[in-house]
Amino acid sequence: xxDENQQEEEWLDRRRxxxxxxxxxxxxxxxxxxxxxxxxxxxxxxxxSLQEEAYEDRALPIRxxxxxxxxxxxxYMTERLAPMPNDRVxxxx
Numbered sequence: 001x002x003d004e005n006q007q008e009e010e011w012l013d014r015r016r017x018x019x020x021x022x023x024x025x026x027x028x029x030x031x032x033x034x035x036x037x038x039x040x041x042x043x044x045x046x047x048x049s050l051q052e053e054a055y056e057d058r059a060l061p062i063r064x065x066x067x068x069x070x071x072x073x074x075x076y077m078t079e080r081l082a083p084m085p086n087d088r089v090x091x092x093x
Contacts, residue, residue: 011043014055018071022057028075032085037075042068 001009015038023037043054045068050060059067069077069091078089 011041011054012038015042018055018057022072023075026072026076028072028079030079030082032083033075033079036078036089037071042071 019034019037023034028034043051046054046060046062053060055071057070057072059070059073062068074091077091081089083089
C-alpha cells in the first residue's frame with residue numbers, strides 16, 4: 001500500500017471513530033447526515049499544522065479569526081435542517 005493510500009485509510013478510520021464515538025452517541029441518526037460526515041474530508045478545510053486534530057470533538061481555528069465547528073455541531077445542525085436528497089448544505093460562520 002502506498003503512503004498516500006495508507007494516509008487516506010487513516011483519515012477514513014478517524015471519520016469512522018468520529019461518527020461512532022462523537023456523533024451517534026449524541027443522537028444524530030439521519031443516515032444521509034452520517035454518510036456526509038463520513039465523506040467530507042475535514043482535514044482539507046483546516047491549516048496543515050492542525051490536520052491531526054481535524055476529527056477531535058472541538059472547534060478548530062482556521063483563518064481570519066474564524067473557526068471550523070466541532071463535528072457534532074455540524075452533524076446536529078445539518079440533521080435539524082432536514083435536507084432533501086438533492087440539497088447541498090454550506091455552513092458559514
